[in-house]
Amino acid sequence: MSTQPIEITNPAILSTASSTPASFLMCPPRLYDVNYVINPWMAGNVHASSRERAAEQWEHLYQAVSEVAEVQLIDPQPGSPDMVFTANAGLERSGIVAISSFFHPERQGEEPHFRQWFHNAGYLVIDTPRSTPFEGEGDALFSTDGTRLWVGYGPRTTPSSHQPLRKIWNIEVASLHLIDPRFYHLDTCFAPLEGGYAMYFPKAFDQASLEKIEDFYPAEKRIIVSEADAVCFACNAINVDRTIILNQVSRELSAQLESKGFHVVQVALSEFLKAGGAAKCLVMKLSPPPSTLSA
Numbered sequence: 001m002s003t004q005p006i007e008i009t010n011p012a013i014l015s016t017a018s019s020t021p022a023s024f025l026m027c028p029p030r031l032y033d034v035n036y037v038i039n040p041w042m043a044g045n046v047h048a049s050s051r052e053r054a055a056e057q058w059e060h061l062y063q064a065v066s067e068v069a070e071v072q073l074i075d076p077q078p079g080s081p082d083m084v085f086t087a088n089a090g091l092e093r094s095g096i097v098a099i100s101s102f103f104h105p106e107r108q109g110e111e112p113h114f115r116q117w118f119h120n121a122g123y124l125v126i127d128t129p130r131s132t133p134f135e136g137e138g139d140a141l142f143s144t145d146g147t148r149l150w151v152g153y154g155p156r157t158t159p160s161s162h163q164p165l166r167k168i169w170n171i172e173v174a175s176l177h178l179i180d181p182r183f184y185h186l187d188t189c190f191a192p193l194e195g196g197y198a199m200y201f202p203k204a205f206d207q208a209s210l211e212k213i214e215d216f217y218p219a220e221k222r223i224i225v226s227e228a229d230a231v232c233f234a235c236n237a238i239n240v241d242r243t244i245i246l247n248q249v250s251r252e253l254s255a256q257l258e259s260k261g262f263h264v265v266q267v268a269l270s271e272f273l274k275a276g277g278a279a280k281c282l283v284m285k286l287s288p289p290p291s292t293l294s295a
């Protein structure tokens with residue numbers, strides 16, 4: 001099921017229509033817990049989350065996402081309490097999925113379960129090397145025009161994992177250096193949004209990375225997030241067309257997003273913040289597998 005080398009040249013595989021309804025993978029939090037500390041948010045929160053409250057919050061998120069997209073589910077697995085954060089399963093586009101190689105051993109046990117799910121669902125599965133950790137959509141986000149893949153590196157994903165991604169999707173890759181340990185995944189501090197917008201917390205990046213963002217997004221398309229909102233995981237937002245689903249944020253930020261034409265849906269996700277994740281971490285974007293595409 002896993003294939004090397006990873007260069008994909010079959011244009012049929014790459015022809016997924018962008019008009020297909022949005023689809024996401026989620027994992028119910030039946031086995032969710034904070035069992036270990038692999039990011040600053042988890043410190044002091046080991047076994048401090050309520051599974052009951054987490055279940056309620058996740059259900060609200062599931063309902064909100066289901067309003068605007070199809071949701072597929074993967075079963076949680078014993079020993080993998082962070083599996084709810086499906087964004088880290090891998091990165092998928094055009095029916096091809098690059099399965100993550102987690103930096104921390106604590107999450108590596110998730111890899112075979114996600115690999116199996118994608119294989120069973122008919123995706124073309126590609127493994128990424130253990131020697132160059134890559135944490136999937138947590139650290140890799142396509143610009144909404146599809147022309148560029150933004151990839152974060154530093155705390156988790158290594159810069160040397162970026163080159164294979166360029167080859168898999170034949171796409172321009174821009175690497176962004178994450179310098180604040182609180183924002184250890186790109187999706188905690190950066191969100192490409194429909195309409196050519198990007199919402200981000202500038203202090204999470206080094207100067208060269210900020211310049212790359214500013215070169216790509218003109219000033220009027222940049223939505224700068226305050227530190228107070230950033231630590232509420234405001235940038236960890238799910239965006240489907242004009243709907244944005246995120247944790248509770250300030251009135252200023254939601255008004256700013258509304259003024260740009262977005263419909264803002266806030267879902268309280270406090271139990272997941274204790275593990276260092278929020279809305280966007282709890283979903284992984286999917287396109288239909290190649291086996292379901294008509295030739």
Ligand code: ARG
Binds near residue numbers: 138278280
């Ligand atoms: N506890 C998880 C970790 O540290 C949280 C993952 C959050 N996911 C994300 N896409 N940012 O790996």
